[in-house]
Amino acid sequence: MAFISSGYNPDKPMENRISDIGPRHFGEFLPPVIAKNFGKWDYHEILEPGVLCHTGLSGDKAYTVRCGSARLISVTHVREICEIADKFAGGFLRFTTRNNIEFIVEDKKAALDLKAFLNSQKFPGGSMKFPVGGTGAGVTNIVHTQGWVHCHTPATDASGTVKATMDAVFDDFANMKLPAPVRISMACCLNMCGAVHCSDIAILGIHRKPPLIDHEYLDNLCEIPLAVAACPTGAVRPSKVELNGKTYKTVAIKEERCMFCGNCYTMCPSLPLSDGEGDGIALMVGGKISNRVTKPAFSKVVVPYIPNEPPRWPTMTKVIKKILDTYAADAHKYERLGDWANRIGWERFFEKCELEFSAHLIDDFRDPAYYTWRQTTQFKW
């Protein structure tokens, strides 16, 4: 294909250059009823799963239909979404923080019609294109990261684990029968781009083998001080090795000190971590972000390792489902997953969810560890 110029002139990069203009102003993209009632909303109702009604002080009503979506979507799919927005919602739409899509329509009938339409759209492979739900006391869409689709440090895939999990908990996406909202998040390495550290349920990719050192390339390719400085535990130090009679400047890794974060690899491509046997998933639970009733809280590791089982990660989804169902059956109304576990006690949580407790689950990472050990005679048998 011939190169098509945009108008950019590589010989004069500054000619007519536009920069530092930031995002478009959101005011350009508000549906009329939203613009009119901006800052003057009175209350909202969830009419049924995935359908919201917001009432303004003016008496105006905005009906929202929310549907799930993969986060990884194609141009073709976005255009389909645009067609729906044009046909049903005046040419506007919105994405939620958790990758759902929302359309605003003017009355309840239009909302229910749109819901039926969205639920009827399918991919040729059989999955739904726009499943409606994700509201109220249920599971909503999963925020996640790149995984094997696009990152260099993942210990698992993101899109696949999310698809497998959402299929397993789909009933709770399309309904509102849990005690409180359950927020699931996924990040594919310890860097946690997906910020899984405050989620009701978190799926986290973990490595378990220290970096492999490619000495020859390291000498050619890497800035050794950067790799040394990148390591949060100080496990990397400069070193020299003899290979086939040649001396290479390289690094040595104190393996017992490695926390498997991959930071050195980011600085130095000669230190890969990825390993089919070593990598897998840790599950964390009980975090939250809202300040409702209890304070925001961190997620806690309850399963230290589950092997990668692509394409559907059956062990992982089984454990998630078990935790979710146990919580659903046992928690009080309004009680978030972590608040439930705190109330019944974590020893009881492990018992009820039939999870094994192991030494890996006792924190030994720096200062915060101490505050998680039990310092009271109060515990349950």
Add this chain to the structure above:
Amino acid sequence: MAKHKTPLLDQLESGPWPSFVSDIKQEAASRAKNEKGVQYQVAVDCPEDLLGVLEMSYTDGETHWKHGGIVGVFGYGGGVIGRYCDQPQMFPGVAHFHTVRVAQPMGMWYSTEFLRGIMDIWDLRGSGLTNMHGATGDIVLLGTSTPQLEEIFWELTHNMNVDLGGSGSNLRTPASCMGMSRCQYACYDAQELCYNLTQEYQDELHRPAFPYKFKFKFDGCPNGCVAAIARSDLGFLGTFKGPIKINQEAVAAYVGGEIAPNAGAHAGRDWGKFDIQKEVVDLCPSKCISYEGGKLVMDHKECVRCMHCINTMPQALRIGDERGVSIFCGAKAPILDGPQMGSLLVPFIEVNKDDDYQAIKDVVESVWDWWMEEGKNRERIGETMKRLGFAALADAAGIAADPRHVQEPRHNPYIFWKAEDVEGGWDRDLAEFRKRHQR
């Protein structure tokens, strides 16, 4: 006919949840057909090669992407993430597969006209695959080659009037909740403040000068829909001082079962009749509500604005007046000392658009000055705070100590007194001392 066999990925096409595999296949088919006669500027079959490389990862359990290398557009230090495949001979279509981050509109509202414009650029100059949206909030355009970067930037800025987002050791693309656009809980205009600060700090966003990345997030209220308290170096959470406004008739309607509690969020299960004592009064964390003689009574001064009662009875209770934001500092997910929650730095500050949010900008800039002076390379501000102490940050930001800054006072008396704290300072006269105390 698919270019690569993908038996593992094919198993992700079934089940109710939207299948990204089916979608990538749909894109691959559409590019192969090319009904509109697009002069694709990167490999036509890159969606197929992406499936191929992904299938390989599904088979061997290892990633096949190499990181980075420095790629970008002239004059910017971020916004593009370099990415190369480690099996370029097998998957030439994705050999170079860089990500472009595009600044999203606050609250992620779109017109189809704008979205289509972005998609047209990405059809022509990219892989045809996107993330809506990346975890920071940007529109993520996934996969293009180096020669396309300046062209994409040119078309984004000239034709779409939109800029790249941030990456690297700089201000990352700020994000806000939908706030006032559709939420009655918004205590301030989160979208407008987010937009204003984003424009004000374009230089910090595009040209890395910080020790490490820095994130702003804006939640309209303590419900925290964009997770400002957990995911931003400076998190702005709406709050209020005035009493929660009570509509007693609506309270009665909730008690009488005429209005579903929590806006109907629990409708999928029979939880029994709404019990205001159990569901509101007893759950109030500050125990400042009572329900007596058919009236809801609140000791407003004791309320900690957890939002529970308001969320539970949105038609009866409304946020109080005298609204503003609380600013939290230092949240991050990984790694050094483990996850950190934002710590309350400014309990209350006015959100004043009329003076262009000057008070808030003063806080932001003094926090940055301190961090750029004291922070080590690749140290998030939350870590600098831990290393040097909260008081050092508050002092630098010109914020007086307040009991609201702590959950409880310190557990030890190891106070780092300074000479100026102590009468007479630290210079003592040994001769004088020896007059009082023999050797």
